[in-house]
Amino acid sequence: MPLLDQSSLIGFGFNPLNRLSEKRSDDAFVDGKRREASARFVVFVGEVPVFGVQRGGHDALFTYEQVLALGQPSSDIFLGQGDNRSGNAVDDTGDNPDQVPGLGQAALFAAYFDKDHAAPIAARADLDMVDLRSVALRGLVAPALLGELGCAKALLSWHQHHRYCANCGQPSSVSSAGWRRDCAACNSQHFPRVDPVVIMLATDGDRCLLGRSPRFATGMYSALAGFLEPGETIEDAVRREILEESGIACSQVAYFASQPWPFPSSLMIGCFAKALNNDITVDTTELDDARWFTRQEVANMLAGEHADGLSAPKPFAIAYHLLKAFVAGDVF
């Protein structure tokens, strides 16, 4: 088994491919991988993943031939390839359980189609389009494939929103197998961005602090969160966000786990923080409510058994795992 840390157990967090980053700028190598009979593709139309459903389940892997039968993709990205770093263990389907199911040691690409392909694909009985949040929520694919789909969607979103050079304003072009954009006018190179977000539980002994955003489902409370700013440490961002949103000052901050969050391309950095005071002042421009919850209440929320019907985020979100660790007493 590979090293499985806490982050790899959270939705979008298990990404076992060898990215072969040193080979991405070798166009001949990448094209050779694309044309190998064993190569597989995940497919997006707009920002929505496409699945084959001919065998009942949702199959995210397509051959190059199957991709071309859908039309000419607007672009593709080399995501990496399966390898045997973690040994040659296979499960009863013939797959290594530590890798992307059905991929073996083959190369994996993401192929992108414009939205005008949506209608013909939606009309086909053997294909299904499911937005990525629903894929995660419904558990439609194995954790390793969810990680790859999240990676592919984050890169897709970056390309869609960074088509012009930020230095000189001229159109830039995809290079390095989808992992860079180059500007021919000023020779700038641009790399995919990741936006760090801190998400945290302030704790006070047997209680933790949760808030309600106006966009949450009725009755749902979650960990407070906010973007990390330039010049700020993770610890300072955690303390600042908690203070701004709830009026609670904190001392010690402890890192818990992280989660790639491809909506559009964040990295959620999960932490715990020790509260110094009890009196909450809710920032009503950000939150509907914030309050303290006891361990028992949180346990009831995770189990869907809270007396007032209050609920917590689902298991594919890092907030769920922060709350689960708090219930287990596994904090500082």
Ligand SMILES: [Zn+2]
């Ligand atoms: Zn430029």
